[in-house]
Amino acid sequence: xxxxxxxxxxxxxxxxxxxxxxxxxxxxxxxxxxxxxxxxxxxxxxxxxxxxxxxxxxxxxxxxxxxxxxxxxxxxxxxxxxxxxxxxxxxxxxxxxxxxxxxxxxxxxxxxxxxxxxxxxxxxxxxxxxxxxxxxxxxxxxxxxxxxxxxxxxxxxxxxxxxxxxxxxxxxxxxxxxxxxxxxxxxxxxxxxxxxxxxxxxxxxxxxxxxxxxxxxxxxxxxxxxxxxx
Numbered sequence: 001x002x003x004x005x006x007x008x009x010x011x012x013x014x015x016x017x018x019x020x021x022x023x024x025x026x027x028x029x030x031x032x033x034x035x036x037x038x039x040x041x042x043x044x045x046x047x048x049x050x051x052x053x054x055x056x057x058x059x060x061x062x063x064x065x066x067x068x069x070x071x072x073x074x075x076x077x078x079x080x081x082x083x084x085x086x087x088x089x090x091x092x093x094x095x096x097x098x099x100x101x102x103x104x105x106x107x108x109x110x111x112x113x114x115x116x117x118x119x120x121x122x123x124x125x126x127x128x129x130x131x132x133x134x135x136x137x138x139x140x141x142x143x144x145x146x147x148x149x150x151x152x153x154x155x156x157x158x159x160x161x162x163x164x165x166x167x168x169x170x171x172x173x174x175x176x177x178x179x180x181x182x183x184x185x186x187x188x189x190x191x192x193x194x195x196x197x198x199x200x201x202x203x204x205x206x207x208x209x210x211x212x213x214x215x216x217x218x219x220x221x222x223x224x225x226x227x228x229x230x
Contacts, residue, residue: 051078062094069098073105085116103134111142119146137163145178153186171202173209180210189220 061067076091092109110125144159
């Protein structure tokens with residue numbers, strides 16, 4: 001379990017105690033309750049390792065609605081370190097709710113949504129990040145890939161083209177590959193061919209760049225020419 005509520009446990013044991021129980025029976029119940037508390041503490045240590053003592057107050061603040069922006073930021077860091085992604089997702093979401101201008105938190109939220117496969121949410125988060133002044137290239141790249149995967153290739157192309165323009169002097173292998181694949185997805189064969197050839201001209205080491213895709217593109221262009229000549 002992610003979090004043990006000591007208040008809830010106390011209330012549960014309290015209602016089990018008879019109103020006029022004898023002292024010995026009441027002491028027994030108290031010992032049982034204490035045992036449960038100790039067990040829950042061991043579980044916390046097992047789950048959270050060295051973060052156990054830090055995570056309990058952070059989660060308590062979150063449940064009580066008194067957690068600050070920094071509390072949620074720290075909670076997200078710990079959750080990620082322990083690979084508890086749903087916990088980190090909630091923490092980043094709350095951090096952004098408290099301060100929508102926290103671009104770092106918004107970017108982290110968007111990238112985590114991509115990692116978890118929630119691409120509709122990721123496109124909304126990363127798009128808002130860029131619109132609010134975020135300039136991390138990875139945000140644009142991941143946004144482009146997400147758009148492509150959810151069937152919005154035009155928006156995907158816009159993101160990839162923006163990245164290629166901004167860093168025209170650098171051969172961005174991953175971006176160019178995603179861009180060509182999206183061009184092929186939209187049947188823009190001539191543009192895809194030109195993009196591969198342009199990339200290959202940057203260096204002899206890229207002569208074989210996207211060879212398989214290039215063959216597919218040439219095949220489609222050849223078919224188009226034959227149809228046009230008939």
